[in-house]
Amino acid sequence: MPIRPTLLIALGLLSGLTPFAIDLYLPSLPAIARDLGSSIELAQLSVTVYLGVFALAQLFLGPLSDVLGRRKTIGGGLFLFLVAGLACMLAPSMDVLLAARAVQALGGAAVAVTVPALVRDLYEKDDYARIMGLVMLVMAMAPLIAPTLGSLIIGVASWRVVFLFLFAIALTTTVLFFRTVGETLHARHRHSFDPGQILRNYRRVIRHPLAMGYLLTGAASFAGMMTFIVSSPYVYIELHHLPATWFGLAFGSNVALGMLFSSLNARYVKRLGADRLLRLGILTQVTAAVIALSLALLGDTPLWAIAAVAALYLSMTGLVIGNSMAGFMAFFPKMAGTASAFAGAIRFGSGAAMGTLVSLVHDGSAAPLLIGMGASGLLAFAAFGIACRGFRTNRTPTKNGRVES
Incomplete structure (x- = not known):
């Protein structure tokens, strides 16, 4: 067509x-x-x-x-x-x-x-x-x-x-x-x-540890992004008195950075490999996570510091989610629809859970935003460790989606 x-x-x-x-x-x-x-x-x-x-x-x-x-x-x-x-x-x-x-x-x-x-x-x-x-x-x-x-x-x-x-x-x-x-x-x-077959397919996905390592890496990274989306209007507009128009521009600049690195990822992924680029993205985000948690401990964080650590984290979100999703989907070529629906549910469910938690612990400061992003970055790094163990044992998907040991 x-x-x-x-x-x-x-x-x-x-x-x-x-x-x-x-x-x-x-x-x-x-x-x-x-x-x-x-x-x-x-x-x-x-x-x-x-x-x-x-x-x-x-x-x-x-x-x-x-x-x-x-x-x-x-x-x-x-x-x-x-x-x-x-x-x-x-x-x-x-x-x-x-x-x-x-x-x-x-x-x-x-x-x-x-x-x-x-x-x-x-x-x-x-x-x-x-x-x-x-x-x-x-x-x-x-x-x-x-x-x-x-x-x-x-x-x-x-x-x-x-x-x-x-x-x-x-x-x-x-x-x-x-x-x-x-x-x-x-x-x-x-x-x-056939609800029974659908449930059996979902069970197959859940019982695949290496695939779940990829999936949870992207889901945790996404949760950090949703923490920013949920909390940033209060932190930027109410707490730091940034005009709403300038907030829109600040928010858009983070999206533009993410698009830039996503386009670079698309350009170099065949040359460097999705797993290597995923590792680069995760290491960048865990660095941002450590900085965010440090700023939360210090308290009274200036807006420029919040914006800088958010830009560092969010610039890698598209790269991390895209490459982790590629790793996850590679294991399920015969049930791509089910795997895709499950991945979407886990990713957005993680974002909803973290966003809800951040809203519930709102204390009138930027700490919930910084701690939420920091925790998400550390969780993504830990989930990626599961995938790395799969790399070390050479558990890779074959063309039909089965895993070779």
């Missing part, structure tokens, strides 16, 4: 919905807490509620797309995302906002987990890698521009307008999707829904 620009844009927008849903309203969190008569801790939980539901829903929705087809699964997800977006915009209380975010996450998960399978239906081998690379590039633009857009909106209008803007993005994506993409999974290729 030829690669059409409209298809790339549609797939990129679909993949970018969740980054927009998380990053667009980050500068609004303090304003949401004030307007709804709630606390910053509960406002931050609106991020982690989304992540938690998004993570768990993938375990069910991934296999479901093999039963219903891609168009119905994505269409249903878009409908839920749109309805919940309106509920967020009109929410009269924090309880309603949290419930609406949970429903929105369910819709976002249906979309996100189905896009890679849809692309796999249309393209094979090199074309698949090329298309997904381009889709990820479009998707990466969302966290780059979303906080800046959100800060500009909150500077001139209510936080409710931010959710109206998110609704407009989702509506545009929905129209473009239904006009551009047909059903890609033919009826003869669909599976019957």
Whole structure:
């Protein structure tokens, strides 16, 4: 099938919905807490509620797309995302906002987990890698521009307008999707829904220690990134009185650094190997983690120091997650859909757990942010140690996914 620009844009927008849903309203969190008569801790939980539901829903929705087809699964997800977006915009209380975010996450998960399978239906081998690379590039633009857009909106209008803007993005994506993409999974290729087989496949993944070492490395690294996403609006805007517009630019600069190193990773991974680059990323992040924990112990950390250690950590997140995911998926070529759904659930579940913990221990300082990032970096380093033991024993996947000793 030829690669059409409209298809790339549609797939990129679909993949970018969740980054927009998380990053667009980050500068609004303090304003949401004030307007709804709630606390910053509960406002931050609106991020982690989304992540938690998004993570768990993938375990069910991934296999479901093999039963219903891609168009119905994505269409249903878009409908839920749109309805919940309106509920967020009109929410009269924090309880309603949290419930609406949970429903929105369910819709976002249906979309996100189905896009890679849809692309796999249309393209094979090199074309698949090329298309997904381009889709990820479009998707990466969302966290780059979303906080800046959100800060500009909150500077001139209510936080409710931010959710109206998110609704407009989702509506545009929905129209473009239904006009551009047909059903890609033919009826003869669909599976019957067998919960028992799904559970057996997940058990296979869990019982593979080396693969889990890779997966937990990326998940812990992601948890550190989510710690920053959840906590940084308070630390930058409320604690250090950085204008919301400047917060958006500071946040976007970290995303730009991550994109830079991810592009360098794509350029040199064949020459240097994914495992060597993963090691470089983990060593950089554990260095940032040690610095972050030291700053937390010292107390009264200046904003420039927080920004510097965050930049060091976040610049490697894409590299670590990408290469650890490659290592993980190499063991499951015959059950890639299940493995991908499981990986997404663990990654976003880890982010939700760390984000929730950071919100619960909020003490009016930057310490929860620094400690959360520091702990995540150390956990990623420890998980990578599991993978390293696999390297030393020469346990590597063969072409059919089995492990040779």
